[in-house]
Amino acid sequence: EIVLTQSPGTLSLSPGERATLSCRASQSVNNNYLAWYQQKPGQAPRLLIYGASSRATGIPDRFSGSGSGTDFTLTISRLVPEDFAVYYCQQYGSSFTFGPGTKVDIK
Amino acid sequence: QVQLQESGPGLVKPSETLSLTCTVSGGSVSSGAYYWSWIRQPPGKRLEWIGYIYYSGSTKYNPSLRSRVTISADTSKNQFSLKVTSVTAADTAVYYCTRGTYGFSDFWGQGTLVTVSS
Numbered sequence: 001e002i003v004l005t006q007s008p009g010t011l012s013l014s015p016g017e018r019a020t021l022s023c024r025a026s027q028s029v030n031n032n033y034l035a036w037y038q039q040k041p042g043q044a045p046r047l048l049i050y051g052a053s054s055r056a057t058g059i060p061d062r063f064s065g066s067g068s069g070t071d072f073t074l075t076i077s078r079l080v081p082e083d084f085a086v087y088y089c090q091q092y093g094s095s096f097t098f099g100p101g102t103k104v105d106i107k
Numbered sequence: 108q109v110q111l112q113e114s115g116p117g118l119v120k121p122s123e124t125l126s127l128t129c130t131v132s133g134g135s136v137s138s139g140a141y142y143w144s145w146i147r148q149p150p151g152k153r154l155e156w157i158g159y160i161y162y163s164g165s166t167k168y169n170p171s172l173r174s175r176v177t178i179s180a181d182t183s184k185n186q187f188s189l190k191v192t193s194v195t196a197a198d199t200a201v202y203y204c205t206r207g208t209y210g211f212s213d214f215w216g217q218g219t220l221v222t223v224s225s
């Protein structure tokens with residue numbers, strides 16, 4: 001099973017700042033099948049990125065994904081208030097597993 | 108716009124069977140080359156993929172749960188269902204049904220909390 005780790009566990013930033021979230025896999029993710037989700041309290045996750053770098057429908061272009069192999073990054077170019085949430089990565093190249101999440105909170 | 112809604116008991120006794128149903132609107136479980144999945148999230152923990160049923164009817168399960176899980180579909184009602192047998196407290200979680208394109212989920216239900224307790 002591919003194990004995903006995310007860092008940092010918590011990221012404290014101010015609106016307008018840039019957020020860089022990391023997701024590392026225990027082995028290479030086939031075809032870069034890596035997705036990112038945003039989850040707010042009491043809500044279901046929302047798909048942001050799939051295929052490591054493709055934005056899902058309706059996702060603002062301040063969200064971008066990059067990376068390949070075992071190292072992936074989600075970047076939020078300029079945080080707005082509704083971006084403060086928990087972010088999960090998921091690999092779907094070999095079965096399906098999720099990372100533990102990174103919480104982005106307001107500094 | 109696809110919408111999914113989970114339904115089922117919120118409380119299940121240990122050793123019994125957890126049964127949930129997902130009702131789909133705005134799309135069909137039997138067409139479109141989509142994967143209809145169940146994903147759960149124990150309190151304070153990461154998401155865990157349980158399994159999916161493909162539009163063709165084929166299924167795939169998380170190896171760690173395979174012996175206890177069954178996912179099926181009722182195309183006449185445009186629903187798909189989850190059964191987990193021999194539940195324990197470790198099965199307490201928010202259960203989500205989702206529509207996926209291969210392994211990532213683009214539409215999610217709101218989730219339903221299932222507590223395993225006597």
